[in-house]
Amino acid sequence: MLDKIWDRHTVHTQIDRPDLIYIDLHLLHEVTSPQAFEGLRIAKRHVRRPDLTFATVDHNLPTTDRSLPIHDDLARNQIAALQKNARDFGITLYDVDSEKQGIVHVIGPELGLTQPGMTIVCGDSHTSTHGAFGALAFGIGTSQVEHVLATQCLPMDKPKSMQIKLSGKLSKGVTAKDVILGIISRIGVDGGSGHVIEYTGETIKAFSMEERMTICNMSIEAGARAGMISPDATTISYLMNKIPLEDIEDVKSLTDSWLDLASDKECQFDSVIEIDARSLEPCVTWGTNPEMSIPITESIPNPEKATSQEAKQAMQRALSYMDLQPGVPIQNISIDRVFIGSCTNSRLSDLQAAAAILKGNKVNENVKAMVVPGSTAVKKEAEELGLDKIFVDAGFEWRESGCSMCLGMNPDILNPGERCASTSNRNFEGRQGKGGRTHLVSPETAAGAAIAGHFVDAREWID
């Protein structure tokens, strides 16, 4: 599939030079774009294809009442800069008060912008999310954002391909988040480096689009350039509800062309990894990168058993930052905060899964919990289903959409020393607030932990 998409987008090739690749969809947000627009202005360049460029505000935005002014001057300036840039360069912006606002990787698929076979870029590493549709989607830096704005192209060397094949049926209560955490713990945070990972196998086929997005989202956490999944009937039925069909002349030939992209049996990958899905369990990270995770039934690992001196030191550092002792069952670890949100796990099905566990239960008195829907549309849908009420009755705060405590650029942050069960994607030191301790989990495990006040095997609550 990578080869097919690459070939179809190659504008120009030259020996000893990267290929020039055409970009079909360019998504922007407020944090990584201002310097790119500034560069355009200085060089007196315009945006080549404003019609293929879409912007939203998500990273900085407060998730409290949106009608109030933003207190943080710098955040307010950055949002104002994007508003001005979108206006000046003729780019569609899903602004603070738009019904279509949301985390950039949640709204792309939701608005039908993300489609199979496309090349998609955004100044954000989790652009890999869109690969769930059989698109080649990857994160870029600000200079490359400027490059795409000016030329709609990027000079690039073709990445290598890696197949991760998941066979077998998942056992009850094991989620897409657990699958991707399980994969990363096996291949490591740099296991996918230089590669585009294609996830294949019956386990993946059985996943919904939202679950596939969770998997592809965290490809970057394995160091991969992108993650992708071949389009199939699930992809088509999702998109049929999202794209304006009346604008399309021949729907059948469009969907056929999508199915044609799928990798065939003869497809050669540069490397292949096989994983038995039946061996996976709900996961919790214990350390300071997404590779450092264990099944919910296990105990904090011992650095003395590390395979190298380097690994031992990294484990010791992580344990000391996380304030954890080797040998303690992870279920004995109590938490202060719960965050359900981020582009990994903030879509409707994630909120439904958490709400199913929370219904009729209360958040533990020592825990402060919040849920931040991935987009304004997800929020609205959830409210129509009464999910907000379940969350609020249980003791959660129900917020406006955005990135929020995934990276804590807005006022939603952990205090030093606080321990959080989070459905986001990065547990780096200080990611959710200086001194904060993040444990990555699925929405189900986060909900269970919120009720119990410590990590629990949420499978006990799933019927």
Add this chain to the structure above:
Amino acid sequence: MKPFTSHEGQVVPLDRVDVDTDQIIPKQFLKRIERTGYGQFLFHDWRRKEDGTPDPTFCLNRKKFKNGSILVAGKNFGCGSSREHAPWALIDHGFRVVISSSFADIFKTNCYENGLLPVELPENQTARLLTLAEEHKAFKVTVDLVAKKISDRQGWEEDFEIDPFVRDSLMEGLDRISHTMSLEEHIKNYENQLFL
């Protein structure tokens, strides 16, 4: 972009693996709309103790390394977010070269875009540099992009690999956007084929 041909500088050892961009520059400093002025925030949280005072043991705070311009660190340097603020901060602080046994892909590209040279060496060599940087008063190496060699004054020398286009662009300080714009005809042809 400042062209890069050869650079001699003191080595600063950062003996940690998987250094992520959240550490290189924490998110609270990403709200500015300029490309400059990030050097003061480089490794902000690691430079400080819990009470906010400077941690004298952290490499950037040690007097000995004050003038260092070549950073050496453990594997998988620059993983995490795509923020270009990471190379901006390293450059602004005075670094021209980062050496590691491996770099995260997006970080590497972001370095190229800004004239910061990421050099990949085998793990035993980075380990050696980490040790020598600690042992000597001011351990210096020369990174020669033209010859694709890194050497010290005692006669040690090691080749490194770099993509030919990247090497040319860095040596010329090439504006990559202008280069793509010179291929305008091809882009137009491609668009005509696609959208007609």
